[in-house]
Amino acid sequence: MDRSGKIIVKAASGVEELGNADRPMKTNSLFCLYSCTKALAGIAVMQLVEQGKADLDAPVGDVLPEVGNATFSDGRKPKRAITLRHLLTHTSGLGYTIFHKDLLAWSLQNGKVNECDGHFDAFMSPLIAEPGEDWNYGIGIDWAGEYLHRVTGLTLGEYSKKNIFEPLGADDIEYHLLPENKKRLVAMHARGEDGKLSVIDHLPMTYEASFDSGGGGTIGSIESYLKCVHIFMNEGVGANGARILKAETVKAMLQDQLGPVREIMGSDPLERTIEGAVPVCTLDTSQVQIQLSLTRSNAFAGNKLPAGSDSGPTQRLGDEGRSLDPPGITFQITFDPLPTGRKAGSVNWAGLPNNYWQVDPESGISTMLCSQSLPFADPAAMVPWLECETEVYKAVAQ
Template sequence: MANTSEIERVLTEAVAAGIPGITAAAATADGPIFEGAAGRRGLGTDTAMTPDTVFRIASMTKAVTATAALQLVEQGKIGLDQPAGEILPFLAAPQVLDGFDAAGKPMLRPARGTVTLRNLLTHTSGFVYDNWNGSMHRYMRETGLPGARTGRMAGLSAPLGYDPGTRWEYGIGIDIAGRMVEVVSGQDLDSYMRAHIFAPLGMHDTGYHLRPDALARLAQLHGRQADGSLAVLDAPPPTYPDFIPGGGGLFSTARDYLVFLQMLMHGGAWNGARILQDETVASMGQNHMGDLDVLPMVSFNPRLSNDVELFPGMRKKWGLSFLINTEQGPAGRSAGSLAWAGLNNTYYWLDPVAKVAGVLMTQILPFGDRAVLDTLDRYEAAVYRTVRG
């Protein structure tokens, strides 16, 4: 068994520096090498953080939704490049928001190009998030349109921010991909994921709806204040009236999510369950955006997110739901590794070259918290040093 004292020290030092609580897990091809926690489940409780603490994993949901959609691709029920409007009629003739006229009225025009599952999964569909797009932020504020994360069907009727396939911009595409899964499978997304991903893998603490025993293990959410301090935020479990958003909303644990990453590390099979075919998993980790590049994310809602650019100065690509670093990472991960994160400062990576996967979870807003990002770098470096002896 590897000596994990350096990894444990990273977690305890993070808490000493002011992060209320943190959990982490890591694995190699041989299985888990670390599982640990430090601090408390929140500033408003004396309950210790534990490896089975439940977190709101937000956009770490996206890779799970992509997995669900790709299962249906394998079955021939959805085509990666099939016009999405054939499944969701509201996508048959999307409009693009082209700014605002002199009177402040939104200017809309027909989109040039077709929305497909491939560009929904790669954030090249034209759909954007209002908190990272100034024009959409204004449009939604002035029209009262709900966000996709509300689970209200009206939230999927937002115009595009650009023509499909012409650039990368982080957005609600995977929420829409999740709706495609619901329509094609005839199940709500939570039921589909439980039956086809979570139950086969033994991910019993992952889902959109919490059992009472899991709710009792839920970490508190915190907000970073102007003076740098943290305050507990009221964050009751959401309800979804019309559909379940595939871009966020799952609850999970570091332990469970590591199981999901191990499934991907092993070509789609783990714990005796085949979730995806080898070739599908290999494709997920390839560049699916051509010559386009992943761009910095500029925030228009500082309560939810800082300006964020992971691996600044490095050319980055996007696979079928993953950020891909094209060069060696500064903390140890190989070029071609896969990664993403959740709004509440939860992070993961999967290194298919070195066969290393890691998860780090906190519950702090806004996204891109500097203290958590610094801890992530130190954690990743400690994991690789531990693995390499």
């Protein structure tokens, strides 16, 4: 999609369900978007901030006592209160069980369900870090969505439909699958150890959740999703002219959010291994990186270059590389240009079943690729995404 909202290219390949030739993939097929949802929830919450109904830097305990009273697994209380900014930037100290082995072990020992089960009880987990002192991918944005629900009296889906989706003409995106759309939902697949795909059940998190998950609960088409994140390209205005956020709000969302954390730690929390930024159910991405010679601005959070590998054209990272570019509010900011043509200052994120999106304000280009396959970071999805992005930038340049 270009800056005006015109679709530069759209294509579909394969089938919606493996083994079912009667269901060819379509350009308006519906996908479980998982963590692509985070940017949408962030837009909604930032509207509350604009309306004076929320303060990014005020403690959230008065609205979310469960968060305000959160402790470590050993009963220790945190040194500072959790704020809305912490929740929106993964610095609250609240993590995902599927991303953190220690938290997963705690969950199993205490008989807790994980976040993918679609029950709100799954988000009642202990802290894994001091609020404001570290970056840990986690459940903060789900709690931010619940904050919105309690402040407005509307579910996150109801609020988003009224204030984001409908104004932007994003008709094919929702938090709960409508019965009439079930036939358009792409089936979930998993790649086994033999390299072959098979159909598996959808996770309850996005299919039959008991609440609207701001961290991963939307279902939608690629075009409808791009209509929403397109506002990051045009200072808060959609391609149809609808203003969703103020220009200064978008500018704030696009700023590196980890300055205070670095001051407290005296180091960069993003200098971590891949385990801290991608789920346990993830393939080794090193071969993808080596093949594409990605620079510091890796394709997705957590892609740390293996020791001794080529860190790309800039050659300024040393052997270890860096696992993450700095986070904005609910997404990642591209620090350096990518070999694909993507410019510095672009924003991007992804979803568990190999869904990837990016918005490049400088070039006026936004792209997205959706698969419905596990595990995350499957080269069969990541490589085509980056190859397609490269071809789009080449075509636009010509």
